Structures are given as C-alpha cells and as structure tokens.
Amino acid sequence: MTDHSTAGDQLDLDSCVQIGSVVSSNSHLDYVVEVYKERDCERPPELHEREFGQPVFIKKTIDGTDHAVMGVIYDTQLIDPDQGRTGPRLAQEDQAQFTPGYIEERTTLAGVALLGTAVITDDRTITNPTHQMPRWTLEVDDTVFHCPDEITRSFHTIDDQIQLAYMDRLVDIAGDLGAEVIVTLIDRLQGILPEDDPNQRVLDVVEQNVQWQARERRGVV
Numbered sequence: 001m002t003d004h005s006t007a008g009d010q011l012d013l014d015s016c017v018q019i020g021s022v023v024s025s026n027s028h029l030d031y032v033v034e035v036y037k038e039r040d041c042e043r044p045p046e047l048h049e050r051e052f053g054q055p056v057f058i059k060k061t062i063d064g065t066d067h068a069v070m071g072v073i074y075d076t077q078l079i080d081p082d083q084g085r086t087g088p089r090l091a092q093e094d095q096a097q098f099t100p101g102y103i104e105e106r107t108t109l110a111g112v113a114l115l116g117t118a119v120i121t122d123d124r125t126i127t128n129p130t131h132q133m134p135r136w137t138l139e140v141d142d143t144v145f146h147c148p149d150e151i152t153r154s155f156h157t158i159d160d161q162i163q164l165a166y167m168d169r170l171v172d173i174a175g176d177l178g179a180e181v182i183v184t185l186i187d188r189l190q191g192i193l194p195e196d197d198p199n200q201r202v203l204d205v206v207e208q209n210v211q212w213q214a215r216e217r218r219g220v221v
Contacts, residue, residue, distance in 0.1 A: 013145070018041050019035060020033040020110060021141050023109070023140060029133065030112075031113075031138055045146060053073065053074075053184025053185055054073045055072050056070075057070050059120065066119070067117050067118065067136075069134050069136070070155050071113055071115055071144070072112065076109065082106070111174075113169075115169075117132075126155065129156075153192045161202075162193075164186075164206060179210050183210055189203055
C-alpha cells in the first residue's frame with residue numbers, strides 16, 4: 001500500500017497546505033485551479049501534495065455555518081505561453097514581481113471534481129459528511145486546500161461504512177481518467193484504514209469492479 005503521510009496531515013483544517021485558487025469552471029462540479037508558486041504564498045504545495053487523486057477541500061460559510069466542499073484532483077495541465085513565441089519579452093525572469101498582468105507565465109492548472117460536503121466543527125475537523133452533489137457554487141479565487149488523510153477517512157465513513165456514492169458523477173467528470181482516479185482514491189483509503197478493518201474487503205471488491213469495467217470499456221476483455 002502507498003504511504004500517503006505528508007507534512008500537511010494535521011486534523012486542523014485551518015493549517016492545511018494551500019494548493020491553489022479557483023480560476024474557472026467547466027461545470028457546477030468541475031473546476032480549474034491554478035497551483036500556487038513560491039511568490040503566491042508562504043508555503044506552496046510540494047509535488048506529492050497536488051498529485052493525481054489527491055483529495056482537496058474548499059471552505060465555504062453558508063448561513064453562518066462553516067462547510068468543507070470536498071473534491072479530488074483528477075487531471076493537470078501545464079501552460080507555457082512562451083512556446084512558439086520568438087519575439088522580445090517585456091520582462092525578465094528575475095523581474096517577475098513587476099510583470100504586468102497581461103504577460104502570462106508558466107503555470108500548472110489542476111482539474112478538481114467536487115465529491116460532496118461536510119460541516120466544519122468548532123475544533124476544525126468535519127462532521128455530517130454527505131456525498132450528494134454540492135448545492136453551492138465555488139467562486140473565482142476560492143482557495144483549495146490539501147485534505148489530510150484523517151479528514152479523507154471521515155468524509156468516506158458514514159455509519160462506520162465506507163461509501164463512494166459520488167462514483168458515477170466522478171466518472172462522468174473525469175472521462176477517460178475516471179477509473180484511474182477512483183482506483184487511486186481506493187488505494188489511498190486502503191492505506192489509511194487498519195488492515196483488519198472490515199471495510200478493506202468492500203474496497204477490494206469495488207476496486208476489482210471498477211478495473212473490470214474500465215477494461216471492458218477499452219475492449220481488452
């Protein structure tokens with residue numbers, strides 16, 4: 001099993017690593033996030049903290065109650081505006097802080113699919129997780145945070161049973177990468193749960209079904 005422990009695995013949601021900010025959306029459940037670089041925040045995410053299949057969350061306050069909108073990174077895209085550009089530039093690399101806004105920079109975009117929501121408690125963990133479609137829209141510049149493993153487990157454990165009720169929606173959003181992102185999430189949950197947890201068997205069965213269906217769609221079985 002994969003070791004998913006990171007420096008950001010605190011239970012306090014307020015101290016989690018910031019991954020990036022929302023810059024656009026493709027739908028109500030599919031958002032584009034610009035990953036933070038060194039100049040954007042004090043502690044930009046390391047590569048393994050924004051990897052494929054990494055759970056994330058966005059904090060939203062609704063009617064005075066703090067919520068965590070849960071999501072997962074299902075794709076990434078590299079942007080290099082200099083590709084194919086041969087003319088002079090208006091700024092050098094060491095003058096990045098003075099670069100006008102209309103000069104684009106190399107950046108990494110992450111695709112984030114929303115999975116559900118939970119209520120943030122007074123001790124800054126979560127309760128009442130639901131895998132129903134989030135009713136609220138995110139906003140441009142909303143901050144996306146790295147989700148610690150314990151929060152990921154809490155979100156997926158309802159009445160002591162592991163649930164992945166968002167699977168169909170996630171496959172629709174992630175397209176060809178849908179099966180891979182679900183298998184990655186299952187691998188993460190298997191690494192979080194104790195080996196003798198009865199939910200391990202459930203995850204094994206779901207993983208086998210997802211992989212079989214993916215092979216069937218690709219015509220390899």
